[in-house]
Amino acid sequence: MLLNVYEALHGYFGDLHWWPGDSPFEVIVGAILTQNTAWKNVEAAIGCLKAEELLHPAKLRRLDDQHLADLIRPAGYYRVKTKRLKAFLNFLNQDCQDDLNTLFADDLWVLRKRLLSVHGIGEETADSILLYAGGKPVFVVDAYTRRIMQRHRLVSDKARYADIQTLFMNDLPRSAPLYNQYHALLVNTGKQFCRKQNPRCESCPLQSFL
DNA sequence: TGCCAGGCCGGGT
């Protein structure tokens, strides 16, 4: 069933290259900054960090909180996000000496649990990091995924994160490139057809699944 | 103008 959904979306949008970001570290920073925030605003914040050549673990970690908050201000929630970025940077330093290759060398589910223990990293952020920065085969469930699945009655209204994730992962091959592409398609679909203000999902490529 | 955007945490039931 979910492969049919994939085919419908892929037929409409084609191949999408994702996630925006020039390096795994940039992807991680973006994953934290985009929490409940429009990507446009995240782009601006990352642009500020790049302009100062600060998009590196050690440099960011040494940056004064006030200065960091000021730079990521366009992304919103800038005080909480400063704390969350710092929490991750401290974790990265203590856990693997700032080396992402070492970080991602660990087993998928073990690493997921460790990420979830970092303050400010929840399920979606952890999975985005694992899939898009680490290339690990784990399915990302975000607001768009949930809304699209619920509106098309493919999951119940009270399905939890793990329920939806398991649904996808049990129904699809365990493939990082597939999950990457699939989630990108869902986000595009969500942005274009399935926003809160457009409850009918008019002319969405998934109409036939209603 | 008001509502919303690629969540998460902490405190209260």
Place this chain on the structure above:
DNA sequence: ACCCGGCATGGC
């Protein structure tokens, strides 16, 4: 185990 308020900017 759920539910809710708080967190903040920028776009439509």
